[in-house]
Amino acid sequence: MPATIEEATEVDLDLGAAFVRLIPQLSSSSPAPDVDQLAEIIATPGTTVFMARADDGTLIGSLTLVTFRIPTGLRAIIEDVVVDEAARGQGAAKALTKAALAKAESLGIKTVDLTSRPSREAANQLYQSLGFELRETNVYRFSFGA
Numbered sequence: 001m002p003a004t005i006e007e008a009t010e011v012d013l014d015l016g017a018a019f020v021r022l023i024p025q026l027s028s029s030s031p032a033p034d035v036d037q038l039a040e041i042i043a044t045p046g047t048t049v050f051m052a053r054a055d056d057g058t059l060i061g062s063l064t065l066v067t068f069r070i071p072t073g074l075r076a077i078i079e080d081v082v083v084d085e086a087a088r089g090q091g092a093a094k095a096l097t098k099a100a101l102a103k104a105e106s107l108g109i110k111t112v113d114l115t116s117r118p119s120r121e122a123a124n125q126l127y128q129s130l131g132f133e134l135r136e137t138n139v140y141r142f143s144f145g146a
């Protein structure tokens with residue numbers, strides 16, 4: 001049974017615990033957000049945190065959609081996509097990404113961007129299977145304190 005997708009609208013212990021489980025499966029350097037940080041994320045205009053919930057009620061995955069208006073139009077990015085290892089391969093990430101694309105489309109967004117390291121094979125396969133196309137561009141990052 002595919003996961004049910006919902007937008008996180010309030011922070012409770014369940015949501016906090018889900019991020020404590022999920023973030024280490026996404027990043028080895030970033031700690032999970034605490035409840036105050038989660039509340040701030042959810043309250044930020046243009047930021048939508050989608051959660052995937054299994055049949056038994058467990059939160060098994062997450063994806064964040066950020067929408068913004070810039071001079072060239074309304075745009076969006078998808079970040080922090082992760083599904084609990086025990087629940088992978090059952091369509092949760094696909095359902096999360098489709099929900100984010102549906103929301104972006106409903107908002108009149110022109111393009112949705114994301115990045116994924118080539119070594120993340122499952123993720124790259126997922127995005128391409130949903131119609132994301134590889135762009136010819138250089139991705140740069142400036143790190144403070146590097």
Ligand SMILES: CC(C)(COP(=O)(O)OP(=O)(O)OC[C@H]1O[C@@H](n2cnc3c(N)ncnc32)[C@H](O)[C@@H]1OP(=O)(O)O)[C@@H](O)C(=O)NCCC(=O)NCCS
Nearest residue numbers: 081082083088089090091092093094116120122123125126
């Ligand atoms: C990438 C990730 C989110 C996929 O989650 P998932 O719920 O298992 O993915 P789904 O079951 O929805 O699979 C959707 C598609 O992804 C691809 N995919 C999923 N697992 C795959 C794997 N092990 N190998 C290759 N492709 C895979 C397939 O195209 C699949 O579509 P299909 O089932 O029709 O073939 C999950 O593996 C994960 O959390 N990985 C660690 C964190 C990460 O890499 N996040 C992405 C950051 S950019």
